[in-house]
Amino acid sequence: MPETLIKICGLTTPETVDAAVEAGATHIGLVHFPDSPRHIAISDAAKLRQRLPRHVKAVLLTVNLDPKATALALQAIEPDVLQLHGSETVEWLKLIKDNSKLEVWKAVGLKDRGTLERAERFKDAAHRVIYDAPSHASAGALPGGNGLTLDWRLLMNYRHAMDWGLAGGLTPDNVADAIRYTGAPLVDASSGLESERGVKDIGRIKAFCQAAREAQPAQV
Numbered sequence: 001m002p003e004t005l006i007k008i009c010g011l012t013t014p015e016t017v018d019a020a021v022e023a024g025a026t027h028i029g030l031v032h033f034p035d036s037p038r039h040i041a042i043s044d045a046a047k048l049r050q051r052l053p054r055h056v057k058a059v060l061l062t063v064n065l066d067p068k069a070t071a072l073a074l075q076a077i078e079p080d081v082l083q084l085h086g087s088e089t090v091e092w093l094k095l096i097k098d099n100s101k102l103e104v105w106k107a108v109g110l111k112d113r114g115t116l117e118r119a120e121r122f123k124d125a126a127h128r129v130i131y132d133a134p135s136h137a138s139a140g141a142l143p144g145g146n147g148l149t150l151d152w153r154l155l156m157n158y159r160h161a162m163d164w165g166l167a168g169g170l171t172p173d174n175v176a177d178a179i180r181y182t183g184a185p186l187v188d189a190s191s192g193l194e195s196e197r198g199v200k201d202i203g204r205i206k207a208f209c210q211a212a213r214e215a216q217p218a219q220v
């Protein structure tokens with residue numbers, strides 16, 4: 001059974017990046033989206049990215065960022081992965097995938113079985129789909145990072161057409177159950193690892209990584 005991949009997202013300080021690396025995260029997420037409390041400027045993201053050892057991948061997360069700004073951010077930060085968390089089209093993703101060495105991930109708000117099946121349209125345009133909770137108006141304007149869980153039952157025993165990961169309201173307390181129920185090959189957490197909105201808690205980062213590493217998917 002391959003090890004569960006662990007992405008810790010929304011990091012903004014050297015201390016939390018180092019803590020995530022030490023705790024065993026396989027991916028570090030940098031959010032470049034001005035509306036987010038976890039937004040990081042390109043130059044700061046580039047500095048954090050340089051702290052990572054080769055075995056830990058940098059994920060740049062953007063939301064409907066225009067092509068020119070995307071190109072500038074990619075050039076400065078040189079991430080391994082670009083996670084698109086807005087309403088980016090299949091065509092746009094395919095263009096990026098076919099013209100770069102980046103891994104391209106597409107976040108999809110998972111409401112029901114229909115959204116799960118429709119996510120397959122990204123099969124040739126993205127390397128991985130990240131299932132997140134659908135964003136609600138009551139959760140604020142953010143398309144992600146709201147700490148909302150999705151209905152894990154949708155993913156139980158589903159035959160995925162492409163690589164995938166699970167996001168949405170994951171915490172040190174629920175990540176083992178999330179892996180057990182869904183068999184997620186990658187778990188992605190942000191707000192559940194904070195002491196206050198936008199401020200990561202090193203203790204919670206460590207506890208999350210440990211719980212994810214020790215979790216076993218249920219045998220089906």
Ligand SMILES: O=C(O)c1ccccc1N[C@@H]1O[C@H](COP(=O)(O)O)[C@@H](O)[C@H]1O
Pocket residue numbers: 009010029031033036037038039061063085107130132142143144145146147148167168169170188189190191192
């Ligand atoms: O973290 C943010 O602020 C954010 C903003 C805009 C889009 C996505 C964002 N975060 C990503 O959303 C999911 C779920 O996050 P959470 O664990 O429920 O807080 C995850 O991929 C975050 O990286």
